[in-house]
Amino acid sequence: MSLRIAFAASSAPIAQSAKAGLTRRYGDHNEDGADVIVALGGDGFMLDTLHRTQNLPAPVYGMNRGTVGFLMNEYSDHGLPERLEQAEQEVINPLSMKATTQDGGEQRALAINEVSLLRAGPQAARLRIIVDGKVRMSELVCDGALVSTPAGSTAYNYSAHGPILPIGSDVLALTAVAAFRPRRWRGALLPKTAEVTFEVMEAQKRPVMAEADGRAVRDVVRVDIRSEPSIAHKVLFDPGHGLEERLIREQFV
Template identity: 30%
Template sequence: MIKKVAIFGSDNGRVTSDYAIQLLNVLLGHGVEVLLNKTLFDRIAAELPASVKSFSNLYHNRERADMVFSVGGDGTFLETITQVRDSGIPVAGVNAGRLGFLANIHDDIEGSITRILNGRYSIIERYLIELLEPPGIMGKTNVALNDITIQKADLNMIRIKVFVDDLYLNTYWADGLILSTATGSTAYNLSTGGPILSPGDDSIIISPLSPHNLTVRPIVLPGNSHLKLVVEGRSPEYLVTCDFRSVRLPFYRELEIVQPAYRLNTVNVEGQDFFNTLREKLMWGADPRN
């Protein structure tokens, strides 16, 4: 039974605040205790009842929530990962943005929340990807839900040597590489022509960004692969991203990328499915003449 819920929202827009208040009222109406992240709490404090508490970091919060609701778009959903990490707390996404592959509760908030509180939902375990080496460069966690990318930091192309389980795969002459999870396959990977994987797939996709050799195509690797990358180039540094976070690194430092042992539990409300989301968000089967 869901007794305590945390709501996380990072966007400063009024639309996000309105969605958060609507969600809050539905939860309180069902007798659920609610926590809000401090940024969101401070923004709408005047509209909150005294029973609502705030948190700064849910992962270290002593009051463990039974579920987390991310309010915003897919970007906010990705930020929520840093709040739950390996706690196993399931995350549901309320979409106040546009596309919303991850944040897929949008129109009928009250109906969706009622179904969740009545147990009419399933859990999708989503595989993650981790920048193991260098450690700690992204702050709290080097783990991504969507993708890790290596990109040039200026106009000069870079060279990326890739080894899979210590076996040499290729040297990519390109603007960069995307290393994507199944969840991230519908994000940046998709725009480069990479394949779409269903959410429960544990594979890792490597997709080149504007490769110099046009025969170089995306490749799908087993999820237990241990990847080592060495990045070379003419410039002093290159860019590494981990979902919404990014850092600049000097060339020739080895990167290690693996799949962490834990997964992210995401909430799938009864009546939703991945293929329906593809048809809706990507407009598959839609006739542009209508």
Template identity: 35%
Template structure:
């Protein structure tokens, strides 16, 4: 339950998904409850005229809660916006799998009522705070040290609290939060970590020499990556976005910052069960549409009717009807 009343809600939208129906629900709810809706200039075209447009700084400093309309990527962007002043962030799933987002567009109206009433729980999430020289950034999923050119390998030394720990020669190196452990880290064979754990996973991808397994470090440890002299500078990617090359003369330091975000959970048990099912589905040797073809015809017809009633996308995928 929040400590203060929610009077100003920020809206973050996927740049291409058709989110206008959800925006209309938000506008209607805001009018009934005297809540101000605001969005950043980058989202103005997606949210339309019913939402006030403010600067990024005013958005981060002034909202009491954020509603993210998109998938996990959009949610990660919303969390980064609020990292210096964490507020509750509600995720509405317009993506495919979605481990962070909890509700469907059809559930938004009821979720907003519960948000306004304080009838929800907050799930804290950690981030990785990075510094390279005078540049700094945060990542809620992962930091990937990868080749700047196709086929290039990564060669870096790993130091923990200033002490040489080992070195890597691999296709890429992943620094993952517990949140990001089900993303690239998982695909690379790294551990799945509870969001409640305050640890940082370091996982190599296709290691050729040096450390070849994942290392899990506590939040108190300072991790330093130092490029090997004479090797090509790898590119740093933060939550999937290119950030900057890692120069040998400018080592990268990374620390885990606990409680850097507040994710709204309306039904934590149900969400956890869905996440476990989604994670198991990722290991199956079938695409979503191939899985749907295995269902009896009458079940597929029931699912089609359910999608229509709940206004879910018609295309097959790992959405609620397949896991409810």
């Protein structure tokens, strides 16, 4: 029995062209009845596809028609069913974010890569960090801070000088963005089960926004973050090119 493949593509012309050619060659099924979903684009589109299809049983196999493509496989229009049959699966649990705003509202979102807080005005943010109900840092003055999963540790976290985490490490990275006080604080490694809370001090004078994989919430006063084990994103990679190999390779370039 041949694989039922559903193709999804970003709006980029190169991705749309790839989808048209692959559809002609292999057909195109509805996502809810497919054995595998093939995402064509860059990492941003891959994240969008994973979020959008998180309740479907089919795993997602990405092919790079974007820029970096850390979560993607190399693009080729040849032998796709064979590549899909041989692909190795990684399971990623996202982070859940509950952001409380100055007007008392709450917004929730999921993040496969990271949840970040960033100053939204000219002055540095003042954050209090609470882990599992205990205040661990009474004041962090910074441009922002983030909590990253292992899958997202080579993205914004790495740019902010956070550590690269092995995919099976069951830890989260808490990383400061341009910390001013304490100036030398570079963050912390926390168990995957940890619940992290950021409280925004002087929120009106020093406004802060929160983001979960690019989904922004402005004027936050409190952000609660934890891993969400009930959601498992299934991502396929070509043999020898999975996330564990990519994370190790990234540290030697």
